[in-house]
Amino acid sequence: xxxxxxxxxxxxxxxxxxxxxxxxxxxxxxxxxxxxxxxxxxxxxxxxxxxxxxxxxxxxxxxxxxxxxxxxxxxxxxxxxxxxxxxxxxxxxxxxxxxxxxxxxxxxxxxxxxxxxxxxxxxxxxxxxxxxxxxxxxxxxxxxxxxxxxxxxxxxxxxxxxxxxxxxxxxxxxxxxxxxxxxxxxxxxxxxxxxxxxxxxxxxxxxxxxxxxxxxxxxxxxxxxxxxxxxxxxxxxxxxxxxxxxxxxxxxxxxxxxxxxxxxxxxxxxxxxxxxxxxxxxxxx
Ligand code: GTP
Numbered sequence: 001x002x003x004x005x006x007x008x009x010x011x012x013x014x015x016x017x018x019x020x021x022x023x024x025x026x027x028x029x030x031x032x033x034x035x036x037x038x039x040x041x042x043x044x045x046x047x048x049x050x051x052x053x054x055x056x057x058x059x060x061x062x063x064x065x066x067x068x069x070x071x072x073x074x075x076x077x078x079x080x081x082x083x084x085x086x087x088x089x090x091x092x093x094x095x096x097x098x099x100x101x102x103x104x105x106x107x108x109x110x111x112x113x114x115x116x117x118x119x120x121x122x123x124x125x126x127x128x129x130x131x132x133x134x135x136x137x138x139x140x141x142x143x144x145x146x147x148x149x150x151x152x153x154x155x156x157x158x159x160x161x162x163x164x165x166x167x168x169x170x171x172x173x174x175x176x177x178x179x180x181x182x183x184x185x186x187x188x189x190x191x192x193x194x195x196x197x198x199x200x201x202x203x204x205x206x207x208x209x210x211x212x213x214x215x216x217x218x219x220x221x222x223x224x225x226x227x228x229x230x231x232x233x234x235x236x237x238x239x240x241x242x243x244x245x246x247x248x249x250x251x252x253x254x255x256x257x258x259x260x261x262x263x264x265x266x267x268x269x270x271x272x273x274x275x276x277x278x279x280x281x282x283x284x285x
Contacts, residue, residue, distance in 0.1 A: 037191070038050055048261075050077075063127075067133040070137070072101070072138075073085065081123075093107050106145065110147045161273060163195075
C-alpha cells in the first residue's frame with residue numbers, strides 16, 4: 001500500500017487514514033471499554049506512570065490492560081497487553097523506505113491507525129474495565145497528526161480521557177511551565193477529550209517547589225508574578241502573554257502531584273480519572 005520512494009508516502013498514508021476514518025465500523029458486539037491516553041512531553045514520565053498506575057489499579061482489583069502506542073519504544077517498564085510494535089516495525093520502515101528515525105516514526109504512527117480494528121479486537125477480547133494507552137514521546141505524533149485524533153476517537157465508543165503528564169522538575173521554571181501549558185492546551189484542542197493533569201516525579205522536587213507549581217496551575221496571577229520575577233529578556237514577557245492567552249480559554253489546569261517511584265498521589269489520580277470518565281461511578285463493568 002505504501003510506495004514511499006518518492007517521499008509522498010506520508011500524504012498517501014494520511015489519505016488512506018482519512019478514508020478509513022469515514023468508513024462505518026464492522027457490525028458486531030461492542031464491549032464497554034474506558035480508555036486513558038497518557039500524553040506528555042518526551043521523558044515526562046508517561047511509561048513509568050503507566051507501569052505504576054496499572055499496578056496500583058490491579059491492586060484494587062480493577063481489570064486493566066496496557067496498550068503501547070509508541071512504535072519507537074525500545075525498553076518499556078511494563079509488559080504491554082496490546083502493542084503497536086506487533087503491527088509496525090520502525091527498523092523495517094527505515095530500511096525499506098530509506099527513512100530517518102523521525103520519518104519512520106511518522107510513517108509508523110500513520111500505519112498504526114490502519115490497524116486500529118485489530119488492536120481494538122485484542123482489547124475487546126479481554127474486556128477490561130479500562131485501558132491505559134501509552135503514547136509516543138514525540139507528542140506531535142499522537143496529538144497533532146491526523147492519525148492520533150482518529151485513533152483516540154475510534155478506539156472505543158465509551159468514555160475516554162487524556163492524562164497529560166507535566167514533569168515537575170522541568171516545570172519548576174515558570175517559563176517551562178508555560179510552554180507545557182501551551183502544549184497541553186493544543187493537545188486538548190486536537191483530541192477534545194476530558195483532560196487530567198498529573199504533575200509527575202514529585203519525589204524529585206521539594207514540597208515548596210511542588211506547592212508553587214500547583215499554585216501556578218490554579219492561579220494565573222501567581223504564574224504572572226513568577227514570570228515577572230524571572231530575570232532576563234523579553235522571553236518572560238512573551239511567556240506571560242502566552243499564559244494569559246491560555247488562561248483566557250477557560251481551560252482548567254488543576255494538577256495532581258504523583259510519583260511513579262513512591263506511588264504518591266495515585267489514589268487521587270484514580271479518583272480524578274474516575275470522575276472524568278464516569279461522572280463519579282466506579283470504573284467497573
Ligand atoms: P518517552 O516515552 O521517551 O517520552 O518517556 P516517558 O514520558 O514515557 O518517560 P519515562 O516513563 O520513560 O521516564 C523518563 C525518565 O524519568 C526515566 O528515567 C524514569 O525512570 C524517570 N521517572 C519517571 N517517573 C519518575 C518518578 O516518578 N520519579 C523519578 N524519580 N523518576 C521518574
